[in-house]
Amino acid sequence: MTLARLVAVCAVWGVFWGSWSALLPAVQTQVGATNADLGLALAGVPVGAIPAMALTGRLVRGRERIALAVSTALFALAAAGIGLVTTPLALGLALVGLGAASGALDIALNTATGRAERESGGRLFQTVHAAFPVAVIVAAPATGLARSLGYGPAQVLAVIAVLVLACAALAMGLPLGRGVQPVADSRPKGGLAARPAARCARRVRADHRELGRAVVGPAAGGLPLGPPRCWPARRPPPTWARSPRAA
Incomplete structure (x- = not known):
C-alpha cells in the first residue's frame, strides 16, 4: 500500500x-x-x-x-x-x-x-x-x-x-512514523576503545591532505612538498613525488 x-x-x-x-x-x-x-x-x-x-x-x-x-x-x-x-x-x-x-x-x-x-x-x-x-x-x-x-x-x-x-x-494515508527521528551521533563517545579510532581517523585525514599537496604541488607549477608520512620510511616515495634535486 x-x-x-x-x-x-x-x-x-x-x-x-x-x-x-x-x-x-x-x-x-x-x-x-x-x-x-x-x-x-x-x-x-x-x-x-x-x-x-x-x-x-x-x-x-x-x-x-x-x-x-x-x-x-x-x-x-x-x-x-x-x-x-x-x-x-x-x-x-x-x-x-x-x-x-x-x-x-x-x-x-x-x-x-x-x-x-x-x-x-x-x-x-x-x-x-x-x-x-x-x-x-x-x-x-x-x-x-x-x-x-x-x-x-x-x-x-x-x-x-x-x-x-x-x-x-x-x-x-501513508503509514509513516510520526515525529522527528533522532539523528545518530557519529562522534566517538568517551572511553578508551573510542579514542584510538578517533586518532586513527584524524591521522588518515591528515595523510590524505598531505597526499593531495604532494600531487597538486607539481601540477600547479611548484616544487613537490615531499611524500606524506603515511608512506613507510624504508620505502622511497614514487618518482613523481620527489623533488627535482633528489631525482
Whole structure:
C-alpha cells in the first residue's frame, strides 16, 4: 500500500510535466507571449524551485507524510492556476509558484520514500522514480489527443489538478512514523576503545591532505612538498613525488 501511494504521487507529478510539454504552444497563444516572453516566463520555474527545495529540505524531516500531502496539494493548485493566466507577466508569476510547489514536492517525495524504505526494509526508490518517465511518456500524447478533440489548456489542467489532489489525499494515508527521528551521533563517545579510532581517523585525514599537496604541488607549477608520512620510511616515495634535486 505504501509503495502504491508513492508511485501514484510520482506518476501524477510526471503526468503534469508530460502534459505541460504538449500544452506549451497553446499556453503561449493564450497569453499572447512572444518567444522571448515565453523564455523569460519559463525561467520562473527554477527561480521558484531552488529556494523551495532548500527550505523543504530543512523542514521536512520527521514530517514526511504531511509535507508530501501539502506539497502535492499546492502543486495541484499551481497547475490549475496556469490555465487561468492571460498575460505573460501572470504566466511568469504562476510558473514561479509552480516551480516552488514542484521543488517542494520533489524533496518531500524523496524523503518520504527514503523513510518508507527505512521502516519497511524494502527497496522502493527504483519503482517510485520509474513512474515519473512512464507518466510523462503517456501524458504527452494523451494531452495532444485531448487538444485535437477541442479541449483547451484550462480544461486539461483542471483535470490534472483533480488527479493531483486525489494523490494528495492518498499521501495523507501513508503509514509513516510520526515525529522527528533522532539523528545518530557519529562522534566517538568517551572511553578508551573510542579514542584510538578517533586518532586513527584524524591521522588518515591528515595523510590524505598531505597526499593531495604532494600531487597538486607539481601540477600547479611548484616544487613537490615531499611524500606524506603515511608512506613507510624504508620505502622511497614514487618518482613523481620527489623533488627535482633528489631525482
